[in-house]
Amino acid sequence: MLNVLLVEDDLDLAETVIDYLAIESISCDYAGNGVAGQKLLADNSYDVVLLDLNLPWLDGLTLCQGLRSSGNDTPVLMLTALDRLDDKVAGFEAGTDDYLVKPFELRELVVRIHALSRRRSGQVQLLRCADLEMNLKEYMVIRAGRNIKLSPIAWQILETLLRAAPETVSKQKLTDAVWGDNPPDSNSLKVHMHHLRKAVDESFAQPLIHTIPGRGFSIKEGEQK
Template sequence: MNQTPLNVLLVEDDRDLAASVADYLLLERISCDHAYNGQAGLTLASENPYDVILLDLMLPRMDGLAVCEKLRAQGVDTPILMLTARDTLDDKVAGFDAGTDDYLVKPFALEELVVRVMALSKRRSGQMQKLQVADLEMDLQSKSATRAGKPLKLTPTGWTLLETLMRASPAVVSRQELEHSVWPDEVPDTNSLKVHMYNLRQQVDKPFEHNLIHTLSGRGFVLKEE
């Protein structure tokens, strides 16, 4: 049994299946919010933090693929497990293209569902298309970044640093974590991060009224709106 309670969102129009899943997850100390149609699921997933989203493919009002695409376009990085009776390769490819992280074919064993949920809960999704904090946006598909609509000129290192900070926001990222994101094998010298962070601030903060990148003495860096 997991030690830290998880919170998942189940978007499933089959009420009997949804009740069975929710009851079983509760036994595993996994709390479960529930939506019976795609539009309601999209709203809940957009407005609340979840560890994992369990998303049925065939849903009223908005199908699972559309929900998944919209969430990724919004920058939601919650891992998504697609639940469906369709098991062809084309169906799976369509799901992954839409931004799902894993696939479980109905009927499935509830024990397997829990195993998948636990695995997905340990990471954020790599499927999202956009990151956003305040008026700062990163489009991960086009590899472009803007603040208040103004394009930012980022070096590859600057891009990696900014992406790391935005994915963690509003949490603090330690100096060591930032260094490892850029130089996973060996940090060049003690001043390298300082120089790159200075250059990043010149792009992200200097031309604008409010700073988004903040240094926390002894802790690291955080990217957030004050």
């Protein structure tokens, strides 16, 4: 079952959406203002966030910006009565992934939820694991305040691992993410993983990149060396 968060100050609309999503087997948490939504996002994991633009206490754009700056890549569907191009541009710049203008058809809402739930947001600009930070906008990787230089392929591998963290990423998925339809020989991934581990873990007490036997690789906090 999909689990979404609805942040909407129109109670009538919220009740209608929640009831319809329940019929479609989609679980929905609810917040009536931006601050409450922010707290729920900090405490829970969701497949999709349904976010009203005009909210009391903390508006939708600011909430979305905070979500992205913290490294959260949950897809965001912005719900708004504003359909001007400038408003949509502002939403995308804040980190939203899709727009639905009020009033909208509930069937269309469900279709968009399912579409967004199949991918993580590409809008996030900062990925984190423990003391490791990957800034996609500035194209920088920093661990414990130290700059880490990576090759383009190592960068793609690390980004793929961080976007999935702490879940395991299969060797096939990593190969597809880096090389697409032109995979190299079988040893290439092994070699690049070796260099990535050396760059990210070698000088630090706590390794972050882990081999999961028979499954692939993951990046997460582990035991001391």
